[in-house]
Amino acid sequence: MRKDSKIFIAGHRGVAGQAIVSKLRELGYSNLILKSHLELDLTDQKQTNGFFRAYRPEYVFLCAARIGGIVDKAEHPAEFIMSNLQIETNVISAAHECKVRKLLFMGSAYVYPVDAKQPICEESLFSGEHGKVDEPYIIAKIAGVKLCEYYYEQYHDIFFSVMPCAFFGPGDSFELSKATVVPSMMRRMYEANMRGNEQFLVWGTGKPLREFLYSRDIADACVFLMEVYEKGGEYLNLGNGGVELSIEEIAQIIKKVIRYPGKLVFDPSKPDGTFRKTVDSSKLMRLGWRPKTPFEEGVRKLYDCFLDSKREI
Secondary structure, three states, X not given: OOOOOOEEEEOOOOHHHHHHHXXXXXXXXXXXXXXXXXXXXXXXXXHHHHHHHHHOOOEEEEOOOOOOOHHHHHHOHHXXXXXXXXXXXXXXXXXXXXXXXXXXXXXXXXXXXXOOOOOEOHHHOOOOOOOOOOHHHHHHHHHHHHHHHHHHHHHOOEEEEEEEOEEEOOOOOOOOOOOOHHHHHHHHHHHHHHHOOOEEEXXXXXXXXXXXXXXXXXXXXXXXXXXXXXXXXXEEEEOOOOOOEEHHHHXXXXXXXXXXXXXXXXXXXXXXXXXXXOEOOHHXXXXXXXXXXXXXXXXXXXXXXXXXXXXHX
């Protein structure tokens, strides 16, 4: 990419999108194309095609997606699969028609089967079953990955995908119905601290293992790949190199960061969820990329964002 290349970041207000915009600007890329959902509805094929013809982006980071919590996914499965399929097919087909030089599609490690061998390699994609509630989202994400693969096979477009592990950072939702593990636990523990609660309840045994990246590292890897990677149709796992933390360790780090003096109490009657979901990132690591942000440092930065959001209310 040249510093003046036209670069479209679809979903620039999301966690990954915000981080990619920040990284590109830091590196001196000056011709970024950013459109909010109100300005450009990517589920609308006519709007999407018109946008690509008007702006002619050379590079595309496809981070836009419909996301939500368990309740939202369970109550609106049709909308989840339809919205995500529309975004992917509209953007990828328009990118092909307008001869985009490279497109990076943001997949997810959650598309891998729940019983996949750990750490999970890319070849595990179709090796088992998926959770019922997440199925519409997973099917749509897999479709995006395969679309990139097929456009390379048929047209030689340099479209490829990344499969990131769980990540967090600026732009994360702290709304409990939508928040993921780290921001959700952070908010609940903060509120417990404000109420003076002597105990904080954590669902499950605290033993399940999780792999996390700070969004800054997600962006760093994506920009790195856009600059150096030339293999269309591929998908690469994006993880931290195998560093795993138990739910208990995560809770202890958040407790330390927010200075909560109470006791952590674990409720084994509640579900633990999948015990382990760690990706094998060796393909990416062999290209020379490494994450830079330790988990605790990332949590501290997210806590600063959370406090800023509280001050704005």
